[in-house]
Amino acid sequence: MKLDFHTHGKLAKRLPFSTKYTDWLFGEAKNAGLDAVCLTEHFNTLQFDELYGYLLSRGKPEGDTLLLENGLRIFPGMETDIAEGGHILTLGDTQTILELNRRLEPHKTQEKFLSFEKLLDIFREYDILVGAAHPYREGGHIPELPEEQLRRLDFFDLNGKDIAENREQTEKLTYALGRRLEKPVIGGSDTHQAVQYGCIHTDFDTEIETIEELHRQMQLGHYRITVSERAPFQVKTASVLKRALKEIHALGGNYVDVLTGSSDIAG
Numbered sequence: 001m002k003l004d005f006h007t008h009g010k011l012a013k014r015l016p017f018s019t020k021y022t023d024w025l026f027g028e029a030k031n032a033g034l035d036a037v038c039l040t041e042h043f044n045t046l047q048f049d050e051l052y053g054y055l056l057s058r059g060k061p062e063g064d065t066l067l068l069e070n071g072l073r074i075f076p077g078m079e080t081d082i083a084e085g086g087h088i089l090t091l092g093d094t095q096t097i098l099e100l101n102r103r104l105e106p107h108k109t110q111e112k113f114l115s116f117e118k119l120l121d122i123f124r125e126y127d128i129l130v131g132a133a134h135p136y137r138e139g140g141h142i143p144e145l146p147e148e149q150l151r152r153l154d155f156f157d158l159n160g161k162d163i164a165e166n167r168e169q170t171e172k173l174t175y176a177l178g179r180r181l182e183k184p185v186i187g188g189s190d191t192h193q194a195v196q197y198g199c200i201h202t203d204f205d206t207e208i209e210t211i212e213e214l215h216r217q218m219q220l221g222h223y224r225i226t227v228s229e230r231a232p233f234q235v236k237t238a239s240v241l242k243r244a245l246k247e248i249h250a251l252g253g254n255y256v257d258v259l260t261g262s263s264d265i266a267g
Contacts, residue, residue: 004191024260027070036074083114151183160188160189200226
């Protein structure tokens with residue numbers, strides 16, 4: 001099972017949710033050779049609940065996942081900011097992720113972000129996986145946090161964007177952090193649009209449908225991370241395309257129409 005641990009279902013969190021864009025994204029994920037993605041949408045994105053509501057209407061529940069018609073498996077998740085600077089990934093079943101998102105409603109603006117410790121206190125009330133996204137990205141301070149709190153995490157994210165910028169440094173630092181804290185390191189693209197799919201993925205030998213089994217396979221080390229030789233090109237191209245599509249939207253155009261060639265835009 002080729003799994004991308006860190007993906008998004010919208011082009012940008014301040015843009016409206018589009019069913020056609022999300023359908024296009026997940027179609028392209030499958031076309032890129034992925035079997036599954038963790039949908040770690042930003043916790044303060046517009047229409048977070050509508051995104052998941054749409055997926056519930058389109059996906060077949062299997063274990064903790066949603067299986068789409070095209071065969072792509074979705075592990076529900078969320079990416080949450082912390083007050084110290086940095087992002088935390090959570091993976092669980094759909095209803096748990098939606099409940100957590102509702103609980104965090106008072107903390108979705110920068111001045112009200114929760115501290116790492118307080119956020120973990122909430123997350124650890126649930127049967128979910130919790131990890132640190134791109135721990136060494138500029139502006140974040142996750143590696144500087146107290147070790148006793150970091151040990152409450154389940155994994156660290158070897159992030160496609162950071163790999164594309166400096167693979168040697170990103171791998172060296174992230175793997176060292178994982179070894180020090182005895183936590184798995186997994187690979188996720190951090191993509192908001194399709195060009196970036198496949199730049200990095202985490203490959204398991206078996207099909208997985210539950211968070212419990214996913215955690216078990218991670219702890220056993222029964223996986224390998226694959227990094228594409230084209231990762232720098234993919235990430236750079238994705239960044240340019242994202243800026244262009246956001247500008248189209250800002251000018252009153254329909255960026256979804258540009259991508260899909262459809263004039264019948266829903267959502």
